[in-house]
Amino acid sequence: QVTLQESGPALVKPSQTLTLTCSFSGFSLSDSGMRLSWIRQPPGKALEWLARIDWDGTEFYHTSLKKRLSIFKDTSKSQVVLTVTDVGPADAGTYYCARLPVDEDGFDFWGRGTLVTVSS
Amino acid sequence: QSALTQPASVSGSPGQSVTISCTGTSSDVGIFNLVSWYRLHPGKAPQLLIYEVTKRPSGVSDRFSGSRSGNTASLTISGLQPEDEADFYCCSYATSGPSLYLFGTGTKVTVL
Numbered sequence: 001q002v003t004l005q006e007s008g009p010a011l012v013k014p015s016q017t018l019t020l021t022c023s024f025s026g027f028s029l030s031d032s033g034m035r036l037s038w039i040r041q042p043p044g045k046a047l048e049w050l051a052r053i054d055w056d057g058t059e060f061y062h063t064s065l066k067k068r069l070s071i072f073k074d075t076s077k078s079q080v081v082l083t084v085t086d087v088g089p090a091d092a093g094t095y096y097c098a099r100l101p102v103d104e105d106g107f108d109f110w111g112r113g114t115l116v117t118v119s120s
Numbered sequence: 121q122s123a124l125t126q127p128a129s130v131s132g133s134p135g136q137s138v139t140i141s142c143t144g145t146s147s148d149v150g151i152f153n154l155v156s157w158y159r160l161h162p163g164k165a166p167q168l169l170i171y172e173v174t175k176r177p178s179g180v181s182d183r184f185s186g187s188r189s190g191n192t193a194s195l196t197i198s199g200l201q202p203e204d205e206a207d208f209y210c211c212s213y214a215t216s217g218p219s220l221y222l223f224g225t226g227t228k229v230t231v232l
Contacts, residue, residue: 063218106171
């Protein structure tokens with residue numbers, strides 16, 4: 001059974017660094033063709049893709065946010081971490097992690113998301 | 121292109137069919153067979169309904185079907201049910217612009 005769960009702080013102050021963890025089970029991110037992305041949804045707005053990490057460690061980022069994003073996988077812990085530096089009001093919202101297998105190219109399993117508020 | 125264009129809302133009575141459009145460009149929806157559709161219920165994990173334009177994951181009802189014509193993809197929900205009242209998003213792989221994946225603007229489906 002594939003499951004994903006996001007965790008992280010519910011509240012961060014402006015200019016701080018946000019660190020989010022996606023803990024997953026039922027698959028391995030070291031399996032060939034396996035990929036995992038972070039996606040967010042600001043309140044009342046559409047989904048926005050942020051970053052992807054592949055089974056071989058290749059990383060992809062939303063170009064506009066690349067300077068502030070970093071994605072990392074810890075295969076032994078079945079976790080993927082996303083950091084967002086210098087957060088601002090536009091970074092508030094629900095953050096999701098989602099699996100993206102290459103052989104069925106869609107985000108096939110998602111976590112329930114974690115809500116992040118940016119406020120001093 | 122920052123987002124694919126979807127209608128803000130569609131509605132239908134139980135048992136009816138509704139279709140949601142998703143308009144992109146020749147750099148995303150129109151060129152790649154990598155369009156997917158998702159249903160979002162508040163507080164729940166989003167659900168994949170369609171991938172690679174027309175394919176349905178195992179376990180997803182055959183009431184959901186996908187298609188594409190040119191730069192516009194569509195999701196049709198047949199036999200509308202109360203649980204279909206949700207937000208629906210399309211997504212496409214993209215090679216131009218800042219994002220590797222473009223999501224649609226989202227469509228609220230209301231079951232009357």
